[in-house]
Amino acid sequence: MAQEERNLNQILDAMVAGFSTRYTERNVSRNWQDRSAYKNSDLERGELTVIYIGEIPNDAYNTYIKLLVIGRIYCGSKAKGLDVERAELEFLQEWRNFCNSSAFGNISILSVSTSQQQEAPDGWFISECRAGPFDLAGEIDWLPVGPSELPEEISVSQSPDVGFGHEDDYFSVDENF
Numbered sequence: 001m002a003q004e005e006r007n008l009n010q011i012l013d014a015m016v017a018g019f020s021t022r023y024t025e026r027n028v029s030r031n032w033q034d035r036s037a038y039k040n041s042d043l044e045r046g047e048l049t050v051i052y053i054g055e056i057p058n059d060a061y062n063t064y065i066k067l068l069v070i071g072r073i074y075c076g077s078k079a080k081g082l083d084v085e086r087a088e089l090e091f092l093q094e095w096r097n098f099c100n101s102s103a104f105g106n107i108s109i110l111s112v113s114t115s116q117q118q119e120a121p122d123g124w125f126i127s128e129c130r131a132g133p134f135d136l137a138g139e140i141d142w143l144p145v146g147p148s149e150l151p152e153e154i155s156v157s158q159s160p161d162v163g164f165g166h167e168d169d170y171f172s173v174d175e176n177f
Helices: 009-020 079-100
Strands: 028-029 048-059 064-076 107-114 122-134 153-154 171-173
Touching: 009 028, 009 064, 009 079, 009 122, 064 079, 079 107, 079 122, 107 171
Parallel strands: 028 048
Antiparallel strands: 048 064, 064 122, 107 122, 153 171
């Protein structure tokens, strides 16, 4: 993974761009806003928001990112509960398809909650996700530049015949060992 791809902002931006490219009719961002910040017409297309909530750093080379993905949609003033649920599930299926595709890959949906038809004509889903693993180690190389001199020969032995007093038990290795 290139150094710039180890940056969380760039990983998340790439995720947003990937969904946006695949589902051009949807609005996609990383900027969550309260419902009052939107007009109904803003949400008719569907608004998907990807939010970083933390990570599971098993090790620096194998880190999982935790996400909340919020899909919101306005279904029109005459929409009934079932209309809203159908729109939520269609939108959620697009997110699920994206997670399961090679478009970005490695995103697992851990749980989903919906409006349960309670907020008609508004609908929403919240998907808790895990993405990764990602190599976020950067350049942790303790020896970024090789030594100025290399030994002519490297000798090894096997336990218990190692250390002082066992010099004769060592044998030489080369690159073809």
